[in-house]
Amino acid sequence: MGIMRLGYIHMKVTDMEEAKNHYANLLGLYEVKAEGNKVWYKGWDEWDHHSVVLEEGGVGVTKFGYKVEYEDDIAEIEKKAQAFGATVERMSAGDNPEVGDGIRMVGPSGHTLEVYHSMTEYGTEVGTHNPEAFPRHLVGIGAPCLDHALMSTPNVKEQEEFFKATFDYFTTERVDTTLEDDADTIAVWMTNNNIYHQMAVLNGPQGGIHHFAFRLEDWNEVGRAADLMAMDDTPIDIGPTRHGITRGRTVYFFDPSGNRNEVFAGGLMSHRDRPMVTWTADQVGKGIFYHARELNERFTTVFT
Template identity: 25%
Template sequence: MDEPLYELAHLGHAELLTPVYEESLAFFVDVYGLDLVAEADGSAYLRGWSDHDLTTLKLTAADHAGLGHVGWRTVSPQALDRRVAALEERGAAGKWIDGDVGHGKAYQFRAPSGQQMELYYEAEKYQAPADKASYLLNQPQSSVSRGVGAARIDHINVLSRDIPDARKFMCDTLGFKLREHLVPPGQPEVGAWLSLMNKAHDLAITREPADTTGRLHHLAYAVENRSDVLRAADVFCELGTPIEFGPAKHARTQGFFLYVLEPGGNRIEIFAGGIHIYAPDWEPVTWTTEGDGRSTGWGLAVPDSFHTHATPTLP
């Protein structure tokens, strides 16, 4: 067993592109329940009520939907330097940027799957004003929320045409741990679920069905429990957001879930639960089917759109 790397701490933020900026912003604030903390240069910066950092979502006006970039926070400035050196040794040509709202300097690079990613350490902590402060000193903000009340950023799912190559790059250079993967008999690997510490997953990599790279499958925020996912189903319906898939339970990760498309077309998940991994010698679980022949652990069958829709959409 190789010595595990623990130099990346967690998924820090993601940037989503949208061709309908005002409609997408209204969705994330009024329906999804994020707080708007800043707007600048055609972008909005948002956070969930349980996020400790100032912002975890950057929403940017663009001519198409998709992923602008995804940011991973390191555990220290020294870890940042070591991981950048590892990326450059691997041949991942990148560049430093001065930073953005909520975080300091970052090293940007493109993953083998085509998505732009960045590593950073310096992050601005959220300081709640008096009207949003929690009575709990160890909670960044009051849990009284709007809409579905998305609490904190949880994971991201990106598409790749070569999943083994993409996950090996993330594991070898950045320290992701393969927790589970899906390899149907006689077929190439179609999904891999990786985490940095003890979560079920911070990153999922699933198969790209088209001759393209760099696309987003979904971005997920967590809520506190399953009942919040069920409540979210009612809220989405009451506020006019069609449900694409769920509520149901994933076989892999064992997360309870619900998926919708925000107005710009990006798939967004509400997620609760999921297994926690404490064993340092965890052996990756290989699935050959979706839940013993079912399309999920239990619940609804996977709709066709879940395997065909990603952003940017293709002609």
Template identity: 55%
Template sequence: MSVMRLGYVHTRVTDLAESLKHYHETLGMQVVAEEPGKVFLKAWDEYDHHSVVLEEGGVGLVKLGYKVERSADLEDYEKRAQQFGVLTERMSKGDNLAVGDGVRLVLPSDHVVELYADVEQTGTATGVLNPEAWPRDLVGVGVPRIDHTLITAEDPVAVERFFSEVLDFRASERVVTEPGEDGDLLGSWMFCSNTPHDIAFIKGPNGKLHHFAYQLADWSEILRAGDLFAMDDVSVDVGPTRHGITRGTTIYFFDPSGNRNEVFAGGYMTFPDFPTITWTADELAKGIFYIGRELNERFTSVLT
């Protein structure tokens, strides 16, 4: 039984047409379906039907979807979540376009997470028979896949416990006020696959999105993305630079509605026996932005 990966991010935007310019023309995602007030997109190296849903009407996160290994796992996760004490609800095939039955959970931070096993697979742009390295018709950055999200929580300890005890995630890195048992948890980076993090959360208001991220191959692609952001007048928050936490390279930027995105490359691999790395609050700036070692006010205060 396992949660395999982040499957989709469903977010609100103020202007659907303007947002499509960003997610399609700049980032290179492809529109796969439309409903009234909604657009479904996928990146070129993703097999499932979609990975991002844009819904017109405001800003911020609607919900996150995580794909589990087997349909039989859903009942077990549902029971665990109920024992933990969070709200659960069954979702049926068709509640989400192209997604099968699942379980909807409300985290201690008020975020909505959906677990599912079955989803329509439409394949990648290069296919599975003698595929090329990448498609020749990439648009903009040409992001290959979504990677992770970072949310905020009034009680990071409760959210960390939920992901650990209910969903079997492990913490790769943590930020605490001070070492030892007396230190308060300020943030946690957790994984279910072999990446540095499949979700992260920091102390802040419940229900808010800090960012969601796309994986790129390496530092040169991060720099190329930065060039394209300049060409398209994308509002850049921080970067290009490197993280201390996760060791990845990064640029943070905003979509036209103010939702923060990230392109992320590198980092280390994780395994079930990966030891948790600890950072203390006095070194947080270095942990987040290893080179500059400074946190701007916008990075910690702008949430959607």
């Protein structure tokens, strides 16, 4: 089955001008379209038209978009989602600007998930013919691409099973209350390729989002990103630090509307035969923030 990656995330913001300053001038995303109360963005190393949609009017996530490898994959995923009991409807090319035909579904977590095959190709900022390593005139952090997101739901296990059944995801790491077979699941990290986690699911509000993340190259870029956040008085939630889970390097911070962002570098590669890692609740501080080994209250309570 052909889910290739998380293709886009559609977020709500309270003030578009403040949001544009944050996503364009701090994160360094490129504005590719503006219409009504929405703006579309891409990172400099993304070739499809957009990966982030901002819509003025509230906070939190509106929907996620997933790109498949083959057009026939859409019908296959539709059947699997319906068999699981999800609400599924067809969407037509143009329902989302520059996005082709696909399906729209609501899974157990209450999130709207869209699956599509084609999006207008915009091209990377360095092109595909003898390209440079990066654009000469990056703005701010210069985030190259969207990386992953963490959604919330009170029933993590059910959403985990949904992703396995419909998207062919597998779990790379998890946090359970204990190591017993009947343990409650607090969080899972999931993928279907070598990216260690395309989506994570955390125990929290139904239909909520904890954060969405942009990939950076290395630890130095993560540190530089934190410096730029300090220069702009951007609220930092935690970091720079390292995760025990995923082993990635990270800074968590907030956009002006209160949506949590992350910049993320490094981390493990996934393989289907790699043994799944299980963390227990008493060690979750080490798992999330490897250096401090404790969670701050804001990190565990703020969702949008």
